[in-house]
Amino acid sequence: MHILIIGAAGMIGRKLTHRLVQDGRIGEKQIEKLSLVDVIEAPVPEKFTGKIEIRAADIAQKDAAATIIASRPDLVFHLAAIVSGEAEANFDKGYSINLDGTRFLFEAIRHEGEKSPYKPRVIFTSSLAVFGAPLPDVIEDDFILTPLSSYGTQKAIGELLLADYSRKGFLDGIGLRLPTICIRPGKPNAAASGFYSNILREPLIGQEAVLPVSDDVRHWFASPRAAVSFLVHAASLDLEPLGWRRSLTMPGLSATVGEEIEALRRVAGEKAVRLIKRVPDPAIARIIESWPRAFAARRAEALGFVAETSMDTIIKTHIDDELGGAIV
Amino acid sequence: MHILIIGAAGMIGRKLTHRLVQDGRIGEKQIEKLSLVDVIEAPVPEKFTGKIEIRAADIAQKDAAATIIASRPDLVFHLAAIVSGEAEANFDKGYSINLDGTRFLFEAIRHEGEKSPYKPRVIFTSSLAVFGAPLPDVIEDDFILTPLSSYGTQKAIGELLLADYSRKGFLDGIGLRLPTICIRPGKPNAAASGFYSNILREPLIGQEAVLPVSDDVRHWFASPRAAVSFLVHAASLDLEPLGWRRSLTMPGLSATVGEEIEALRRVAGEKAVRLIKRVPDPAIARIIESWPRAFAARRAEALGFVAETSMDTIIKTHIDDELGGAIV
Missing domain, CATH: 3.40.50.720 (NAD(P)-binding Rossmann-like Domain)
Incomplete structure (x- = not known):
């Protein structure tokens, strides 16, 4: 082939x-x-x-x-x-x-x-x-x-x-x-969606990350x-x-920013969560307001497409694939 | 302008x-x-x-x-x-x-x-x-x-x-x-949708028309x-x-072929209806099977777009606009 x-x-x-x-x-x-x-x-x-x-x-x-x-x-x-x-x-x-x-x-x-x-x-x-x-x-x-x-x-x-x-x-x-891919590997970028990954990826390596929106913002990962x-x-x-x-x-996980943070706390502890700095950005809040929050991806699921069902798994997948299986 | x-x-x-x-x-x-x-x-x-x-x-x-x-x-x-x-x-x-x-x-x-x-x-x-x-x-x-x-x-x-x-x-x-425009003026044509107009337009001028599908076929006009x-x-x-x-x-009228024929009978009499010849065509029946039957055109209606609400009106409009206001 x-x-x-x-x-x-x-x-x-x-x-x-x-x-x-x-x-x-x-x-x-x-x-x-x-x-x-x-x-x-x-x-x-x-x-x-x-x-x-x-x-x-x-x-x-x-x-x-x-x-x-x-x-x-x-x-x-x-x-x-x-x-x-x-x-x-x-x-x-x-x-x-x-x-x-x-x-x-x-x-x-x-x-x-x-x-x-x-x-x-x-x-x-x-x-x-x-x-x-x-x-x-x-x-x-x-x-x-x-x-x-x-x-x-x-x-x-x-x-x-x-x-x-x-x-x-x-x-x-x-x-x-x-x-939306989460956790997106690499460096933080200026994309409006960047923070969804930044607030997990950066704290996992001991770096600060900026959260520009409120905890109740929901998205599809x-x-x-x-x-x-x-x-x-x-x-x-x-x-x-x-x-x-x-x-x-495609199937995905519908999760709020607050749920991302709770999962980070379970996987990497309070120390990691403290690295998230809340800096509200109304411009970003306005952009993401029009974005989808959740899907019923019935056709794809019926065809056998499978996504993660918890944010904990998404974080652990990142630790496995990008951080050699463990956090410092 | x-x-x-x-x-x-x-x-x-x-x-x-x-x-x-x-x-x-x-x-x-x-x-x-x-x-x-x-x-x-x-x-x-x-x-x-x-x-x-x-x-x-x-x-x-x-x-x-x-x-x-x-x-x-x-x-x-x-x-x-x-x-x-x-x-x-x-x-x-x-x-x-x-x-x-x-x-x-x-x-x-x-x-x-x-x-x-x-x-x-x-x-x-x-x-x-x-x-x-x-x-x-x-x-x-x-x-x-x-x-x-x-x-x-x-x-x-x-x-x-x-x-x-x-x-x-x-x-x-x-x-x-x-x-779908009904009654489409002009000559009968070979389009799969042609019969919707043919079965009204032709009998109104004393000509035969072929109906290739059954009376319960519904469409949007x-x-x-x-x-x-x-x-x-x-x-x-x-x-x-x-x-x-x-x-x-756009708004329209959802009507069946049977309703077209009944309206023709009311407007032009039994004589006109008798000019419709039923010649089932499975190929055409198959094509139109996938076509829409009715819409809830709420947005357009709220903006003031208005269509006919009866097949009788559609036929009378044709008589006014194409046949000089009267049928022979």
Whole structure:
């Protein structure tokens, strides 16, 4: 089996590559070749015995996708995107990469299939940003997509294209709306959603973190490990039961900031909790007000997608995967 | 006021032009100029005292929209589209006109606004084809868009773009999902939905019509006159209450084929009903099975959009508008 990852140098792309190398197979099929594509060269995975191809390419360039698809991968993970803040600040760049890039990829697959039969499984990462206020407390699978950002708009369009190209038989697509990743590894960043991870990740390594909102703010989470497991699960799933509604809200944990803090207290003690500094930021509070709080991800659960069910587990997963299994 | 109609030579475009010329104004504002654009030259409207510009242009050509928008119309009706059947048969053509054409238009408006402030009202005709089975008996305003055709996909993408361009302040957009037009004037055509109009229009002029489905088939209708009234109403509406959910399901009449026939009997007698020939067509029955049956168009109704409330009225409207007010 030949697997292509577009966006392989990003956080999820690297973790997915690691997991695929570790497993060596998708279901019953051995992974013989990995093609890793990103705007920068993705790191060479260690210990992989199959063939590796690493390529720096910009999918917003009209002909890049045709070159990438010419080797006819059996399975395509399309993770590449300009993130929310940048897509909002740079309208042209967001549409160019998130919309045109996605369409060029699907078109390249369609045209490859015109030469001789070719219908790869395509796994597309979508986002909760396809939803926007006013939202019900719990969002059902048949709730309308109402993005309030250009990024969310581009992801919603990607979902529509994925469904149409699947329906027409050009590819076999599934879109996964990933929960907000928590705990996101790395350094604190300026993203409006950053604090959800910061207030756990930083105290776990003895660093202070800023909490800009109140304890009752509720949101939808899954660990990086769960996100990778969704992608891998989607790779070998029978998509027939989905019909043509090819994008799914992934399961997650609905938790408040207060519940995050209580879990931190249980896992890492009062000492860790004391490192959270409350600095209210009305601008951030206003942004996240329009975000989803909880989903009934019934379709995805019925198909066997599984997320964490407690914030304690999410924190322990981070300690295992990022901190070598123990906190100081 | 300068009004641009793109798709002015089509059935709705011609009726809209006629209505605008008749009214001479939108709300308090006099119509000083009409720009009529279509792939073929639209007919010159009679009795209009303002300025007229008629242009044959293909909006799928990248630079066509910039030329059209350079004269900075205050109000843009975007009605142009490749219809459902053709968009399904010709994938490239459908995406080229319905998606790229719409995006080129919105981009031309955005770029015109970069030269000096410009934010026209844009009225976009969407379609019930944005919905697809499985559907509830009555579809609410917050039901997910799940198109089962390339045409519906392209319209749903148009709605998303319209909302994002409105949110960013590039234009002031509203999308109207028109009900199935009944009675559609003209000759019987091969569209799967054709029979809904054929079984009324043809008997009213003493011609036979074929009914390919059973009497209990239910669908969502409005007259051409109501469709034009939606467009005109949208032109002077305060869009503030819409928030960024800029596309609305228009009100309509939910009626069965049996109810159509009963109304025909009341308006035109048994003689007309006898001209309906039942010739079951399983292919057509299968296609329309996935179509919507009824909507709760609450948002549109709250904003003052009004449709017919009986099939009798729909038939009488056709007699008034197309048959000179009387049947033979």
